[in-house]
Amino acid sequence: MNWRGNALRFCNVAGLPVLEPFVRLAAGEDPKEQMAGIAKFILLPIVTVGIFLGLWSLAAKTIVTGSAKLPGPAATWNAGVELFEMHQTQKAADAEMRQEKLNQAVVAMAKARLMDEAAAKSSGEEAEKYLASATTFRQEAVRAANYVPSSAPTFVDQILTSLKTVFFGFAIATLIAVPLGVLCGMSPWFNAAMNPFIQVFKPVSPLAWLPLAGLVIIWAYSGSTAGETFFEKAFLISAVTVSLCSLWPTLVNTTLGVASVDKDYMNVAKVLKLSWSQQLFKIILPASLPLMFAGLRISLGVGWMVLIAADMLAQNPGLGKFVWDEFQNGSSQTYARIAFSVIIIGVIGLVLDRIMICLRNMVSFGNPSPA
Amino acid sequence: MTQAGVALTVLALSGCAPDSVTLEDLEAAAAKVDLGDLDAEQLLQESSTKLDLEKTDLKFGFIKLTDCAPLVIAKEKGYFADEGLNVEIEAQSNWKVLLDRVIDGQLDGAHMLAGQPIGATIGFGTKADIITAYSLDYNGNGITVSNEIWAKMQENDPKLAVDQPEHPITADSLKPIVEEYKQAGKDFQMGMVFPVSTHNYEIRYWLASSGIHPGMYTAQDITGVQDADVLLSVTPPPQMPATLEAGTILGYCVGEPWNQQAVVKEIGVPVTTNYDIWKNNPEKVFGVTQQWDQQHPNTHVAVVKALMRAGKWLDAVDEDGVFLNRQEACEILSRKDYVGADADVIDNSMTGTFVFQKTDVRPMPDFNVFFKHNATFPHYSDCVWFLTQMRRWGQITESKSAEWYDEMAKKIYRPDIYRQAADLLISEGKLDPKEIPAPGYDGYRPASTDFIDGKSYDGKDPLGYLAGFEIGHKE
Numbered sequence: 071m072n073w074r075g076n077a078l079r080f081c082n083v084a085g086l087p088v089l090e091p092f093v094r095l096a097a098g099e100d101p102k103e104q105m106a107g108i109a110k111f112i113l114l115p116i117v118t119v120g121i122f123l124g125l126w127s128l129a130a131k132t133i134v135t136g137s138a139k140l141p142g143p144a145a146t147w148n149a150g151v152e153l154f155e156m157h158q159t160q161k162a163a164d165a166e167m168r169q170e171k172l173n174q175a176v177v178a179m180a181k182a183r184l185m186d187e188a189a190a191k192s193s194g195e196e197a198e199k200y201l202a203s204a205t206t207f208r209q210e211a212v213r214a215a216n217y218v219p220s221s222a223p224t225f226v227d228q229i230l231t232s233l234k235t236v237f238f239g240f241a242i243a244t245l246i247a248v249p250l251g252v253l254c255g256m257s258p259w260f261n262a263a264m265n266p267f268i269q270v271f272k273p274v275s276p277l278a279w280l281p282l283a284g285l286v287i288i289w290a291y292s293g294s295t296a297g298e299t300f301f302e303k304a305f306l307i308s309a310v311t312v313s314l315c316s317l318w319p320t321l322v323n324t325t326l327g328v329a330s331v332d333k334d335y336m337n338v339a340k341v342l343k344l345s346w347s348q349q350l351f352k353i354i355l356p357a358s359l360p361l362m363f364a365g366l367r368i369s370l371g372v373g374w375m376v377l378i379a380a381d382m383l384a385q386n387p388g389l390g391k392f393v394w395d396e397f398q399n400g401s402s403q404t405y406a407r408i409a410f411s412v413i414i415i416g417v418i419g420l421v422l423d424r425i426m427i428c429l430r431n432m433v434s435f436g437n438p439s440p441a
Numbered sequence: 442m443t444q445a446g447v448a449l450t451v452l453a454l455s456g457c458a459p460d461s462v463t464l465e466d467l468e469a470a471a472a473k474v475d476l477g478d479l480d481a482e483q484l485l486q487e488s489s490t491k492l493d494l495e496k497t498d499l500k501f502g503f504i505k506l507t508d509c510a511p512l513v514i515a516k517e518k519g520y521f522a523d524e525g526l527n528v529e530i531e532a533q534s535n536w537k538v539l540l541d542r543v544i545d546g547q548l549d550g551a552h553m554l555a556g557q558p559i560g561a562t563i564g565f566g567t568k569a570d571i572i573t574a575y576s577l578d579y580n581g582n583g584i585t586v587s588n589e590i591w592a593k594m595q596e597n598d599p600k601l602a603v604d605q606p607e608h609p610i611t612a613d614s615l616k617p618i619v620e621e622y623k624q625a626g627k628d629f630q631m632g633m634v635f636p637v638s639t640h641n642y643e644i645r646y647w648l649a650s651s652g653i654h655p656g657m658y659t660a661q662d663i664t665g666v667q668d669a670d671v672l673l674s675v676t677p678p679p680q681m682p683a684t685l686e687a688g689t690i691l692g693y694c695v696g697e698p699w700n701q702q703a704v705v706k707e708i709g710v711p712v713t714t715n716y717d718i719w720k721n722n723p724e725k726v727f728g729v730t731q732q733w734d735q736q737h738p739n740t741h742v743a744v745v746k747a748l749m750r751a752g753k754w755l756d757a758v759d760e761d762g763v764f765l766n767r768q769e770a771c772e773i774l775s776r777k778d779y780v781g782a783d784a785d786v787i788d789n790s791m792t793g794t795f796v797f798q799k800t801d802v803r804p805m806p807d808f809n810v811f812f813k814h815n816a817t818f819p820h821y822s823d824c825v826w827f828l829t830q831m832r833r834w835g836q837i838t839e840s841k842s843a844e845w846y847d848e849m850a851k852k853i854y855r856p857d858i859y860r861q862a863a864d865l866l867i868s869e870g871k872l873d874p875k876e877i878p879a880p881g882y883d884g885y886r887p888a889s890t891d892f893i894d895g896k897s898y899d900g901k902d903p904l905g906y907l908a909g910f911e912i913g914h915k916e
Contacts, residue, residue, distance in 0.1 A: 135686070156777075172462065179471035181484055188481035200481065203488040210525065211471075213497055215462050220498070220516075220529035222778035288545050303547055385534040395532050398505050398679035399781025400702065407777075 085427035088112065141406035146413070149406035157224040164219035175214035182207035223387055229414065232388035235305060236377045236422075239312025240370055246313070247320035247369070248362065252350070254321070255328025255358065268321065276315040276376040277383055283310040284384065304386035311380045316373035323365025327358030363430035370426055374419050389415055490869070492739040497526055499740070502533045502542060502551035505679055505780045506696040507787055508578045508725045509552045510770055511811060513779050515751035523750075524743040532778070535677045536635040537566075543730060544569045549737075550744065552577060553728035558853050559827050560637030565663075565836045570731035574858035575745045576817050577725040577752075579810035581790070582640055582715040583700035584647060586615075586692035587685055591710040593618050604800035609717035609893055612651035619653055619670050632676035632684060632693035636665060639724050641673065642830040643715045644694035649912040650894035657913070658835035665834065685709050696724070697809070698782045701789040704796050711797050713893075716807060720891035721814055723823040734858070745862035749817060750871060756812035767792045818877060819859055821884035822900025824850035829903045833913035840916040846903040856884055 074097040081089045091107030123143045130142035141149070182204045189200035223231065254261040284307045291303055331354055339349045381390025389411060396407045503509040512530050515521050521528040531548070533539035540557055542548045544567060558571035586594070595602040598614035622629040633640040636658075645655040648671055656669025666672050676684050681699045684690050686708045693699075694715075703709035715722055727748060734741050757765045771791050775784035789796055793806040810816045825846045831837045859877075866872035888899035898906055908915050 175462075175467055176470045176474060179467045180474035181487075183468075183471055184481060185484060185488075199485060203485050206488040206491060206493075207484075210491075211467055212464070213525070215467055217527060218498065220527050222529070222531070292545075303545070383534075385532075385538050394534060395505075395781070396777070398532070398534075398677075399777055400679055400682070401775070401777070401781050401783045403777070404781075 083431040141409050145406040146409040150410040153225040157226040160224050171214045171217035175211045178207045178211035228392045235308045239309035240373050243313040243317040247317045251321045251324025254325040272318040279314045308380050308386040312373045315376045316369035319368035320365040324362045327361030331357045359433045367426035494740050495737040499528045499549045501530045502539045502548040508581050511748050511751040515747040520747035520750045524747050550729040554638045555723045555726050556637035558728045571728045573726040573728045574855040575727040579721045579816040580716045581809045582696050583711040584694045585700045585703045585709045585711045587709050590691050610712045629671045630690045632690040640694040660838045697790045698786045718893045742862045752812035752817050819854040821850040822886045824854045825900040
């Protein structure tokens with residue numbers, strides 16, 4: 071029954087205890103017990119979600135102000151379907167446009183060749199005129215061939231932008247927080263030196279950072295024009311804001327993890343006369359990984375939450391901007407679309423959290439604790 | 442050229458992804474194209490009339506208001522594409538963000554309040570050299586008060602308590618209400634969209650013409666509430682109706698569709714429009730930084746060309762004077778990435794009627810002017826009017842000479858660029874020379890008394906104009 075053990079381990083590590091009763095059922099364990107598990111993990115949530123949808127529908131009928139009404143589940147669902155349809159149509163239109171531009175490029179190139187031929191047949195000023203004209207057509211052709219669609223980003227584009235931003239910001243935060251946390255954990259002196267900064271900056275709201283982050287980025291980019299830099303300013307401002315806020319949970323947890331490495335391990339290290347780097351990589355880091363990942367998980371959650379707010383405030387591309395723009399539209403569809411975005415934001419947050427749990431379980435020793 | 446030729450080459454090219462098309466691919470495909478009966482002379486002609494563009498991928502910012510229409514139409518109707526421009530237009534959350542992003546280069550240019558290039562140049566708020574060569578539209582704003590305030594205004598002036606009260610409605614019947622609030626020690630709050638917005642100057646003009654003090658700006662206090670009877674605060678346009686509904690403000694001055702929104706949602710009553718406050722007043726402009734203009738002179742001209750065609754399209758009428766394209770414009774504007782409000786809200790004012798109340802629907806063909814009456818020309822006198830109002834309310838902290846007003850106007854407003862674009866359009870046969878001011882025009886509109894208080898404004902005498910006001914700085 072080896073597959074059973076593997077499957078159960080997979081359920082555990084992937085953070086999907088929901089599947090466990092099914093595995094046990096398939097393996098022929100006591101059906102009664104497993105049905106209880108299924109009822110608890112699957113049927114009960116379905117019932118509560120059903121009740122919630124019912125209450126939501128009722129609320130949607132009653133919450134009506136002069137200027138708007140709360141969308142019900144059906145309206146929200148339809149808005150979502152419509153958003154994805156819009157995305158499809160937009161992408162199709164963009165592809166068509168690109169093809170059209172390609173045609174134009176070919177035609178312009180043909181014109182350029184004709185001019186070249188004409189230049190070859192003539193001489194002097196005449197030829198120069200033709201050559202200049204050929205260059206113009208050639209430029210036109212290259213431009214048309216390099217056409218980038220200029221349509222507004224769709225809902226799906228905004229989701230992708232948000233995900234890119236949050237991971238980029240999270241990566242920056244991790245690269246800063248983990249080394250700092252290790253140092254803080256290993257040296258009480260260093261920890262004491264860093265402590266005032268950690269204590270003061272940790273509780274600061276992300277949005278307070280935003281103008282300052284913006285200032286620094288704009289200073290760093292001053293003198294360069296848009297388009298020639300690798301990152302968009304707006305993207306960096308959002309990412310840096312995410313970093314500044316998601317830094318702290320990782321830092322604090324890493325410090326704690328490193329500081330609380332079992333004394334026995336350290337004594338073993340002394341007996342074996344391990345060098346400092348060996349101690350760090352063989353003992354300290356592996357032993358503090360579970361706590362570090364617990365910190366990273368909180369960080370990513372905070373980062374995702376912060377990002378939506380930062381997008382809203384700074385008008386950086388992403389889901390937050392989508393919500394804000396919709397709110398500004400004030401059309402009859404507005405609130406349904408916002409409700410749909412809220413659900414999508416929640417689902418993405420959930421998925422990100424699960425990914426982190428999965429990573430944490432992979433690096434933990436002994437029994438992973440269920441989420 | 443022959444259709445078959447193109448179809449074949451496209452088939453050959455569509456095999457590769459667009460970003461992997463190399464110059465060789467293009468050359469090879471072009472070699473197979475039969476241009477038919479095109480001769481070299483025609484092509485030489487074609488390429489010599491093209492502007493040498495410095496930049497073709499552009500990003501413009503706009504705020505979700507109907508008067509961003511010329512930008513949207515220039516994009517959607519392909520006028521930008523005709524000039525060889527690939528333009529993305531992106532909604533911004535508020536005027537400050539929009540201005541900052543133009544200054545730091547994230548946006549190439551933007552739909553701006555007429556006061557923004559002026560305010561930025563004189564250094565009220567963020568200081569930066571911003572110029573404009575194209576005025577997007579005239580009129581288009583309204584002043585709306587909450588239902589409750591409207592009811593009190595009707596009590597104060599029974600003439601207003603009919604289905605169709607006589608227009609223009611002044612702030613006279615509002616004055617007792619404001620005084621009542623003052624007696625009770627309560628603030629009378631009203632909303633406008635930005636300290637250097639047309640709306641701020643219009644609502645101030647309207648209030649002050651009835652003796653209500655809208656507050657002064659001073660060097661130390663830039664909130665503009667010194668000695669104020671009515672406290673004006675900045676509220677982003679789309680949030681106006683919601684803020685009114687919440688009771689935070691009792692009235693506001695804003696562009697469309699947010700006055701009509703108040704009528705549709707039955708939360709407020711538009712009492713007047715800026716057409717009544719000052720007939721044919723400049724509202725929004727297309728602004729770029731001076732540096733951007735210096736680096737991209739031809740691109741700037743190309744943009745202005747496209748905008749002029751869009752303005753012309755928006756104002757096109759049939760022989761009965763009925764707008765030909767406004768309905769279509771409303772449909773385009775109602776898309777979620779542009780203005781986004783429902784089309785039937787937008788088309789109220791765009792199609793030449795304005796709903797003051799359910800019982801009071803008036804034809805206002807000039808509520809939005811995008812092209813006629815030389816609305817798109819950057820008149821120096823329009824710039825000077827804003828400067829006089831900035832001085833009147835203390836945003837310009839010391840008195841200036843008449844020459845200074847003229848100098849500033851010539852620095853910020855750039856009819857030379859407008860004329861370049863217009864001349865090109867005329868030579869292409871897309872514009873009639875009669876549709877723009879005559880070549881000898883000096884940029885100052887003739888003196889006019891089309892103001893709600895009947896005062897005469899002559900742009901050549903800003904100091905005389907300032908001296909005529911009861912409220913505000915007189916010099």
